[in-house]
Amino acid sequence: MSSTKFILGCFDDPDNMMHGIENLQKNSIPIYDVYTPMPIHGIEAKLGVKESRLGYAAFCFGCLGGSVIFSILYYTLVHDWPMNVGGKPHFAMPNFVPFTFEWTILFAAFGMVFTFYAATHLFPGRAPRVMDLRATDDRFVIAVDAKGNVPHDDITRLLQEAGAVEVKHNERKYVSYE
Amino acid sequence: MASHSESIIREPLITGKDITYAKITNDVLFPVENKPNMAWWVGFTLASLGAALWVFSISWTFWFGVGEWGLNKTVGWAWDITGFVWWVGIGHAGTLISAVLLIFRQNWRNSINRSAEAMTIFAVICAATYIFGHMGRPWLAYWTLPLPNQYGSLWVNWNSALMMDVFAISTYFSVSLIFWYTGLLPDIASIRDRATGLRRRIYSVLSFGWTGSVKTWQRFETVSLILAGISTPLVLSVHTIVSFDFATSLEPGWHTTIFPPYFVAGAIFSGFAMVQTLLLIARKVLGLENYITMFHIESMNKIILLTGSIVGVAYITEFFIAWYSGVEYEQYAFINRATGPYWWAYWSMMTCNVITPQLFWFKKIRINIPFAWVLSIIVNIGMWFERFVIIVTSLHRDYIPSSWVMFYPTWTDVGIFVGSIGLFFTMFLLFIRVLPSVAMAEVKLLLKTSSEQAKKKLIDEGHLDPTHVDDYTTALEKYDSVDLTQYQKA
Numbered sequence: 186m187s188s189t190k191f192i193l194g195c196f197d198d199p200d201n202m203m204h205g206i207e208n209l210q211k212n213s214i215p216i217y218d219v220y221t222p223m224p225i226h227g228i229e230a231k232l233g234v235k236e237s238r239l240g241y242a243a244f245c246f247g248c249l250g251g252s253v254i255f256s257i258l259y260y261t262l263v264h265d266w267p268m269n270v271g272g273k274p275h276f277a278m279p280n281f282v283p284f285t286f287e288w289t290i291l292f293a294a295f296g297m298v299f300t301f302y303a304a305t306h307l308f309p310g311r312a313p314r315v316m317d318l319r320a321t322d323d324r325f326v327i328a329v330d331a332k333g334n335v336p337h338d339d340i341t342r343l344l345q346e347a348g349a350v351e352v353k354h355n356e357r358k359y360v361s362y363e
Numbered sequence: 364m365a366s367h368s369e370s371i372i373r374e375p376l377i378t379g380k381d382i383t384y385a386k387i388t389n390d391v392l393f394p395v396e397n398k399p400n401m402a403w404w405v406g407f408t409l410a411s412l413g414a415a416l417w418v419f420s421i422s423w424t425f426w427f428g429v430g431e432w433g434l435n436k437t438v439g440w441a442w443d444i445t446g447f448v449w450w451v452g453i454g455h456a457g458t459l460i461s462a463v464l465l466i467f468r469q470n471w472r473n474s475i476n477r478s479a480e481a482m483t484i485f486a487v488i489c490a491a492t493y494i495f496g497h498m499g500r501p502w503l504a505y506w507t508l509p510l511p512n513q514y515g516s517l518w519v520n521w522n523s524a525l526m527m528d529v530f531a532i533s534t535y536f537s538v539s540l541i542f543w544y545t546g547l548l549p550d551i552a553s554i555r556d557r558a559t560g561l562r563r564r565i566y567s568v569l570s571f572g573w574t575g576s577v578k579t580w581q582r583f584e585t586v587s588l589i590l591a592g593i594s595t596p597l598v599l600s601v602h603t604i605v606s607f608d609f610a611t612s613l614e615p616g617w618h619t620t621i622f623p624p625y626f627v628a629g630a631i632f633s634g635f636a637m638v639q640t641l642l643l644i645a646r647k648v649l650g651l652e653n654y655i656t657m658f659h660i661e662s663m664n665k666i667i668l669l670t671g672s673i674v675g676v677a678y679i680t681e682f683f684i685a686w687y688s689g690v691e692y693e694q695y696a697f698i699n700r701a702t703g704p705y706w707w708a709y710w711s712m713m714t715c716n717v718i719t720p721q722l723f724w725f726k727k728i729r730i731n732i733p734f735a736w737v738l739s740i741i742v743n744i745g746m747w748f749e750r751f752v753i754i755v756t757s758l759h760r761d762y763i764p765s766s767w768v769m770f771y772p773t774w775t776d777v778g779i780f781v782g783s784i785g786l787f788f789t790m791f792l793l794f795i796r797v798l799p800s801v802a803m804a805e806v807k808l809l810l811k812t813s814s815e816q817a818k819k820k821l822i823d824e825g826h827l828d829p830t831h832v833d834d835y836t837t838a839l840e841k842y843d844s845v846d847l848t849q850y851q852k853a
Binding site (some may be wrong): 197199200218219220221222223224225228229232234237239240243247257258261262265266270277280281283284286287288290291293294295297298301302304305306307308309310311312313314315316318319320321322323361 | 385519522527530531545549552553557569571572573574575577583584586593594600804808
């Protein structure tokens with residue numbers, strides 16, 4: 186049994202990497218993940234990644250923010266301490282607009298971004314789980330789980346045929362834990 | 364999709380030969396990974412002297428009170444609010460570039476958005492210092508928040524535009540900060556994976572463990588797009604609300620409905636001028652000519668021309684409406700602006716904001732770097748005068764002629780203003796040393812489609828309409844970073 190844990194196909198060109206994905210998929214080899222220094226458009230469809238639902242989160246948080254500040258305004262201006270300003274109505278909604286708007290944006294932005302951080306496991310101090318250090322620089326890396334996917338030489342060949350500049354047989358999953 | 368090639372008619376956004384993904388990383392991270400050069404040290408020394416002046420002047424104000432400023436019974440707002448509105452306005456360009464241009468899919472934003480967003484954050488910090496400074500008792504700043512208290516609870520005055528400002532500015536600052544930082548994560552990860560030792564540990568914490576996996580990028584793009592979508596109305600609302608500070612009063616010269624759009628246009632105008640001031644220097648000092656090209660410079664100059672003209676129309680409209688309203692006090696406020704004791708401020712504003720930016724109609728001037736730089740400074744001087752004119756000349760002659768006065772700034776006023784410029788540049792110079800000043804991931808995205816070398820390859824393949832190729836090579840003439848000799852044979 187080989188001690189290889191992960192096979193990494195490192196490409197220097199995103200289009201070649203896409204061919205690499207196609208090659209692997211044609212041969213029914215499951216792809217663990219793909220690491221790239223920039224977003225690759227169209228890769229989600231290829232890998233079957235579902236569309237992000239963060240927009241719904243943003244909408245809900247926005248509604249929450251607007252409701253919270255509107256309630257505070259209503260409570261303070263109308264219920265708790267109504268003030269007589271030249272006989273004008275206490276419930277003067279036009280004045281509520283800027284506050285409601287600002288907090289809708291504030292909650293939507295922070296709610297969505299923190300949901301993104303939580304869903305993607307991003308937080309200060311998280312140990313980076315990096316498989317190849319150049320994946321944030323100039324390498325487009327396809328990672329294949331080596332366990333159960335044999336023979337390794339075939340995978341290597343498929344990646345090289347697509348134009349991989351280097352194929353690594355890593356014995357550790359992550360290289361960033363030194 | 365990366366393999367899609369862009370029309371040859373469009374000018375390239377990345378110039379230079381042999382640009383690779385690795386070269387982009389190397390070029391952008393050069394100032395971060397190496398010791399700063401002499402130019403940086405000279406700039407940093409000057410800027411920190413300014414920042415020290417700011418610390419001294421603002422501490423003086425906190426210790427002795429706003430009585431140390433040149434304010435008097437008639438002119439109760441002067442350089443403080445002038446400085447505040449000036450800085451907030453400058454901040455607007457960053458959000459405009461990062462959000463509005465993203466929605467409109469203007470790819471040229473990719474190489475300037477990072478530094479423009481940083482500029483936004485530092486400018487809003489400078490603006491906020493004026494808010495705290497002019498409170499008189501800044502340690503009671505939390506009174507602007509609707510906190511339960513033992514006076515009733517006596518709540519904040521929600522009907523005041525100043526309260527709306529508290530919410531607008533704080534939301535704007537925090538949303539800009541999170542937008543900027545989320546965009547920085549992939550680039551911080553690039554620094555992390557190239558660094559060693561302590562640097563690596565620091566950037567590791569700052570990178571939040573970014574890996575660049577498919578799902579991360581997909582969510583990242585969703586987040587960026589939605590943040591852009593909500594930041595666009597946010598940025599328009601912020602300067603609208605700043606203008607409410609004046610427009611909701613009954614002061615002649617302030618009480619006008621034109622203020623919100625006019626302030627927003629002015630904000631974009633001054634913000635782009637400040638971006639230009641910073642980037643024309645930065646591209647040279649940091650060696651980023653291939654990424655911040657003449658196309659970027661010219662595009663920004665066109666925006667300055669457009670917004671400057673909008674501001675000019677607003678000035679004239681304001682004047683016309685003052686006359687047309689038939690309100691004697693309103694008319695006097697405007698005649699006094701143009702011909703009264705502050706005529707020089709009014710005409711400085713008119714010259715710097717309306718007349719000189721019209722020079723940008725000439726292409727030769729739009730692509731002349733020294734000229735564009737000087738004009739960008741002139742715009743910022745003009746925009747400072749605009750706020751000074753609106754604030755001080757409207758106040759200094761009120762309804763009772765016996766209380767008419769002039770405003771004379773004290774050294775504290777001057778110290779805080781000059782110091783805040785120092786503070787701004789100190790923060791900006793530190794930023795370009797520790798964080799990537801260009802969004803690397805987003806620039807890499809353009810390499811295969813919009814770069815000069817990709818288009819050169821298309822030309823060499825030779826399936827293009829020759830007139831298009833001619834148009835393209837003519838368009839390249841304005842670039843200072845393109846070697847034209849290689850196109851001669853074509």
